[in-house]
Amino acid sequence: MKWHEILVRYGEITTKGRNRNQFINRLRDNLKSTFKDLEGMKLRLERDRMYISSPSDDEMNALIERLPDVFGIQSFSPVAECATDLEAMKALGKEIVSGLDYEGKSFKVNVKRSYKKFELETYELNRVIASHVLTELPGMTVEMKNPDIELRVEVREDATYMMVDVIAGSAGLPVGSNGKALLLLSGGIDSPVAAYLMMKRGVTVEAIHFFSPPFTSDQSLGKVKELCQIVSKFSGKIRLHVIPFTEIQQTIQQAVPKNVSMTTTRRLMMQVADLVREETKCKALVTGENLGQVASQTLDSLAAINAVTTTPILRPLITYDKLEIIDIAQKIGTYETSIIPFEDCCTVFTPANPKTKPRVDKMEYYESFTDFDEMIAKAVRNREVHVFPKKEVVSDFDDLL
Amino acid sequence: MIYLDHSATTKPNADVMKAFVQANERYYANPASLHEMGVDVNHLLNRSREQVAGLIHTEPEHVVFTSGGSESNNFLIKGIARANTHRGKHILVSSIEHASVLETARALEKEGFHVDYIHVDKQGVIDLDDLKEKLMKDTVIVSIMHVNNEMGAIQPIEEIAKIVRERSRAFYHVDAVQSFGKLPIHFNDELGPDALSISGHKINGLKGTGIAALRKRTTIEPIIHGGGQEMGLRSGTVAVPQDVAIAKAARLAEQHRTVNVQRYTKWRNDIHAFLERMDDVYVLSSNNGAPHIVSCSIRGIKGEVIVNAMQRQGVIVSTSSACHSKDTQISHVVQAVGVPDEFARGVIRMSFGEGVTDGDIEQFKEAFSNVVKQVRGEIKTHEMA
Numbered sequence: 156m157k158w159h160e161i162l163v164r165y166g167e168i169t170t171k172g173r174n175r176n177q178f179i180n181r182l183r184d185n186l187k188s189t190f191k192d193l194e195g196m197k198l199r200l201e202r203d204r205m206y207i208s209s210p211s212d213d214e215m216n217a218l219i220e221r222l223p224d225v226f227g228i229q230s231f232s233p234v235a236e237c238a239t240d241l242e243a244m245k246a247l248g249k250e251i252v253s254g255l256d257y258e259g260k261s262f263k264v265n266v267k268r269s270y271k272k273f274e275l276e277t278y279e280l281n282r283v284i285a286s287h288v289l290t291e292l293p294g295m296t297v298e299m300k301n302p303d304i305e306l307r308v309e310v311r312e313d314a315t316y317m318m319v320d321v322i323a324g325s326a327g328l329p330v331g332s333n334g335k336a337l338l339l340l341s342g343g344i345d346s347p348v349a350a351y352l353m354m355k356r357g358v359t360v361e362a363i364h365f366f367s368p369p370f371t372s373d374q375s376l377g378k379v380k381e382l383c384q385i386v387s388k389f390s391g392k393i394r395l396h397v398i399p400f401t402e403i404q405q406t407i408q409q410a411v412p413k414n415v416s417m418t419t420t421r422r423l424m425m426q427v428a429d430l431v432r433e434e435t436k437c438k439a440l441v442t443g444e445n446l447g448q449v450a451s452q453t454l455d456s457l458a459a460i461n462a463v464t465t466t467p468i469l470r471p472l473i474t475y476d477k478l479e480i481i482d483i484a485q486k487i488g489t490y491e492t493s494i495i496p497f498e499d500c501c502t503v504f505t506p507a508n509p510k511t512k513p514r515v516d517k518m519e520y521y522e523s524f525t526d527f528d529e530m531i532a533k534a535v536r537n538r539e540v541h542v543f544p545k546k547e548v549v550s551d552f553d554d555l556l
Numbered sequence: 557m558i559y560l561d562h563s564a565t566t567k568p569n570a571d572v573m574k575a576f577v578q579a580n581e582r583y584y585a586n587p588a589s590l591h592e593m594g595v596d597v598n599h600l601l602n603r604s605r606e607q608v609a610g611l612i613h614t615e616p617e618h619v620v621f622t623s624g625g626s627e628s629n630n631f632l633i634k635g636i637a638r639a640n641t642h643r644g645k646h647i648l649v650s651s652i653e654h655a656s657v658l659e660t661a662r663a664l665e666k667e668g669f670h671v672d673y674i675h676v677d678k679q680g681v682i683d684l685d686d687l688k689e690k691l692m693k694d695t696v697i698v699s700i701m702h703v704n705n706e707m708g709a710i711q712p713i714e715e716i717a718k719i720v721r722e723r724s725r726a727f728y729h730v731d732a733v734q735s736f737g738k739l740p741i742h743f744n745d746e747l748g749p750d751a752l753s754i755s756g757h758k759i760n761g762l763k764g765t766g767i768a769a770l771r772k773r774t775t776i777e778p779i780i781h782g783g784g785q786e787m788g789l790r791s792g793t794v795a796v797p798q799d800v801a802i803a804k805a806a807r808l809a810e811q812h813r814t815v816n817v818q819r820y821t822k823w824r825n826d827i828h829a830f831l832e833r834m835d836d837v838y839v840l841s842s843n844n845g846a847p848h849i850v851s852c853s854i855r856g857i858k859g860e861v862i863v864n865a866m867q868r869q870g871v872i873v874s875t876s877s878a879c880h881s882k883d884t885q886i887s888h889v890v891q892a893v894g895v896p897d898e899f900a901r902g903v904i905r906m907s908f909g910e911g912v913t914d915g916d917i918e919q920f921k922e923a924f925s926n927v928v929k930q931v932r933g934e935i936k937t938h939e940m941a
Contacts, residue, residue, distance in 0.1 A: 374595050497590065552603045555575045555800050556807065 156250060158215040159236035159316050160208035161222070166229040166326045179205075181357075182227045182329040188391045189225060193217060219322070224389055226355050227332070228324030239270060239315045244280075245287040248306055251319050252288050261298030262289065263305050270312040284308060328357030330390045335359040336469065337432040338441040339424060340395070342379045342497070345443030345472055347386050347489040348480050352471040353441050354390045361435055362393060363428050365400040375497035380541060385489050387543040396431050397539040403427075403530050410525040413506045418513040419522055421460045423531065429464045430535045439467040445480070446473050455512040462515045558916045561874045562758075562909025563705055563734060563849055569760040569910070572805045576762060579797035587794050588785065601796050604803035608767055611810050612752060613742040618770040620786045621799040625733035625755030626656035628768035629699075631790065632751045633660045635776040636697050636727050637669060643725050644694020645669045650682045650701065650711070651892040657699050657731055658888070674700070679842055680709025680893045687719055695726040702735035706876040706889040706905060707840040708849030710739065714747040727751060727774065733758055737809030738817060738848050743771040750774065754806070756798075760910050761805030765798045812910070820847035820908045823917045827906065830921050834928060838899040840890075848908045851876060853899040857931050862904050865930060869923035876903040 165179065183198055186207070190196050195209040196218070207222075209215050215233070222231050235251055237243040248264070264285040268277045275283065288306070289295055295304070309316045333356055340346045340362040350360045364379045380395065387393045403423055411419045428440055444452050461468055472480055484490035559567075579600070585593035587601045602616065609616040622628045637647060649661050651673045661671045672690045675683045682700060691698070698720050700711050713730060720728045730749040732741045737759040742748060748771060756765030768790075770776070782791025824843070827850050831839050836855040854862060859875035866873050876887050886900045895903065906920065929935045 372590065372592075374590065374592060377595070552600050555579055555600070556603060556607050556804050 156235050157212065159234045160206045161218060161231050161233050162318065163205040163207060163231045164229045165204065166227050166324065167328055178329060178332050181332045185329050185331065185391055186225065190218065223322065223324055226325050226327040226357065226389065227329035229326055230321050230324050232318045232321050234316050234318040236314050236316055239273065239310055239312060241275065241283065244284055244308065244315055247317055248284045248288050249291045251317055252304060252306060253292055255304060255319065257292055257304060258294035260295050260303035262295040263297065263299055263302035264308060265305055266308045266310065268310045270310050273310050325355065327355035330354050330357060331359045333357035335361065335437045336439040336441045337428055337435060337437040338362045339428055340364050340379055340382065342375055342382065342493065344484050344490065344493040345445060345480055347382045347493060348483045349441055349443040349471050350386045351389060351483065351487050353469065360390060360393060360441065361396065361437060363396045363398060363431055365398050365424055367401045367404050370401065372497060378492055378495055378497055381492050382489055383543040384545060385492065386487065393543045395541045395543065397541065398427055398534050399537050400534060403527065403534060406525060406530065411521040414508055414510045415513050415518060415521060416506055417509045418456060418459050418518055422463045422518065423527060425460060425463045427531050427534055429466055430531065432466060439469050441469045441471065443472050444470045445475060448477065453511050459513040459515050459518050558871045558919055560906040560908065560912065560920060561872050563905065563907035564874055565757045565763065566760045566909045567911065568762055569805060569808060572761055572801050575804050576797050576801040579800045583796060587796055597796055601794060601799060604799045607803045608806055611806055612769055613744050614769055614771055617787055618772065620768045620789045621794065621802065622766040622768050622790060623764050624766035625753050628753035628766045629654065629656040629731055630660050631768050631779050632729050632753060633657065633697060633699055634664065634779055636751065636774065637664055639775040639777040640696050643696045644692065646692045646695040647671045648674060648690055648695055648698045650674045650676060652676050652680055652704050652889045653699060653701055654705060654731055676892050678893055679844065680704050680707050682711055684715060684719065687716065688723065691720065691724050693724065695724050697727045697729055699729040699731065701731040702739065702741055703846040704889060705734045706887060707851040707893065708845035710845055713749060717747050717749055734846065737813055738846055756802035756805055759805050759809040762798060762801045765802040767802060817847050823908055824850055826917065827921065838895065840893065840895065840903060850906045851903060853895065853902040853904065854928060854931065855898050857902045859902050859904050861931065862902065862927060865927040866923055869926060871920050871923045873904050873906050876905050
């Protein structure tokens with residue numbers, strides 16, 4: 156089937172008042188950067204919808220495959236094209252409907268005849284195409300109001316366009332339309348899902364990861380990079396800040412009682428993250444924290460961790476069940492990478508009996524004997540920054556296989 | 557020597573052996589190890605698995621690397637049957653399956669499973685009405701091969717799958733050891749099987765390599781327990797170089813399939829026409845069967861005698877199946893297709909593969925004519941070249 160263009164319906168954007176153009180332009184820019192590998196792609200913006208086209212069939216198919224990952228799109232419909240010729244129209248109508256699960260469904264043809272010189276009147280054309288499709292593909296009933304399948308046909312002089320399929324988009328808001336936030340990315344299941352949910356609300360995400368060699372390996376860092384690579388397909392671009400964290404972590408072990416070392420670690424991570432957030436002009440911090448999953452995620456614990464900063468800390472997963480999180484992780488393709496077992500900096504130094512109800516005043520007291528500020532500043536200064544998506548590296552595996 | 561026994565095994569492809577050696581030299585670490593070398597090997601393993609999955613149209617997590625066709629058949633049949641006893645304990649197989657299917661089914665009988673055998677016609681094709689009749693509400697697995705190894709009969713996979721799906725809850729397993737690389741076989745859609753067995757050494761890969769694959773997520777029990785390798789379905793340190801080798805062999809086999817099938821078909825039809833013209837020769841294979849297998853018998857002469865005589869003429873052929881070529885008994889396949897008594901002990905098989913040439917086929921015909929004359933006493937042995 157030859158695709159003419161793709162009709163894109165905006166998501167929540169249509170409810171926005173004066174910001175509307177800003178949102179639409181953001182979506183347009185995101186589409187351009189997401190699909191910059193598709194050289195022939197063209198966008199046409201209208202108030203309520205957008206049209207995407209490309210002269211290349213391969214590019215059109217790639218678009219249809221990848222559009223469901225772009226936020227800010229409610230749904231989209233590929234529009235097929237044939238010659239303005241009765242036989243061609245009948246054949247295309249049948250071909251389009253036969254690709255759907257049509258049996259037992261109600262059906263209607265809706266012809267718009269812009270080319271007034273066409274041999275058949277609108278009504279006749281409606282009837283001819285409908286009866287052809289219904290005879291060729293038995294099992295459908297005709298229904299004028301709210302049919303399950305509505306085949307829309309637009310007859311123009313140079314070509315005729317048909318459309319039926321409505322493919323669901325990711326909805327949400329165009330990434331970037333709601334500012335920028337810094338995500339604490341661990342490599343586990345939760346934080347990539349948190350990134351995805353923030354992106355869905357239009358937030359550009361930067362990521363920060365705490366790296367403690369030799370306690371954590373290059374492979375575990377590799378896993379974090381892989382996760383950035385995967386979630387970057389929803390946002391176009393992600394920057395990852397890798398913080399050298401070994402010195403701070405070793406100091407913590409000597410500075411505070413074992414059972415609160417986890418809380419101190421988290422508090423210091425927040426302080427480091429907050430400095431990076433300021434430098435990168437992010438408005439908030441994001442974590443994959445979830446209430447009650449582990450010791451550091453009790454309300455007392457969250458309060459003790461939160462006390463180091465007045466920056467909003469967003470926790471999109473706070474009320475989710477673990478299984479709900481896993482479902483999303485599988486859907487967005489991060490689960491398999493997340494469950495690869497490598498030590499991360501949280502698991503290496505986990506005390507046997509972490510305190511589940513740390514108190515802020517006690518934490519401040521324990522930490523008051525050590526000067527962490529210089530170490531924090533140094534860690535922020537010495538961070539490495541990586542940008543995703545990275546180009547796929549061609550390996551020598553190809554020769555072997 | 558002209559080798560016409562590719563259904564028994566094939567010569568490994570030079571590139572496959574090179575990849576096997578290189579993988580051993582460079583990627584010898586354990587793919588389950590956490591260190592960098594292990595991680596690299598694991599990537600290589602994943603790539604091999606993805607490549608195989610792509611060829612047979614399934615997801616990588618449904619591809620298990622095994623030691624060969626027999627293990628794949630054992631694992632898939634036992635694994636699915638044992639894990640799905642809630643569906644029933646009835647097993648259906650055709651009467652001309654490979655021993656690794658028949659004996660597996662027989663072994664399961666000791667665990668309380670009940671086995672029925674589906675009849676085949678003279679061409680070795682299963683009787684679909686018999687299948688419909690024997691398919692029960694409690695049938696848990698149906699195992700019917702794609703191409704018979706002894707006489708090349710092709711089974712109607714799609715029709716069988718359709719009947720099994722429509723009339724039962726059973727899984728449909730296909731032993732594709734003889735067909736992969738010769739006929740299209742994959743999990744394309746609803747018409748494909750649920751489980752597939754493939755062997756490496758039949759497709760110019762290495763002995764000791766195989767694939768057991770599933771169409772979708774299926775409840776299946778491992779038969780080798782241990783460290784949980786291969787998605788927990790086949791424990792034991794993964795033989796990554798072997799898996800690289802079969803992934804490569806499978807890719808090459810698919811790539812060369814169309815061209816090879818044209819050559820094999822021409823030779824098969826040519827030899828069939830040649831054999832039809834001879835008296836006292838009974839042909840089991842047909843032009844509707846697999847392109848690479850010809851099977852026939854000379855009246856009253858034992859298969860072993862023909863194999864020896866052909867060998868003296870420089871042509872390697874085999875008795876109907878390498879697996880019981882040393883048995884004096886008549887093969888179960890030969891019995892099942894109803895070969896007349898005076899021919900039943902003399903069935904031989906010629907099977908084509910990579911490296912066979914047009915000239916080889918001409919030489920085979922000449923050698924066969926000589927052997928026929930010789931066994932009839934028309935020429936004396938010492939007169940022959």
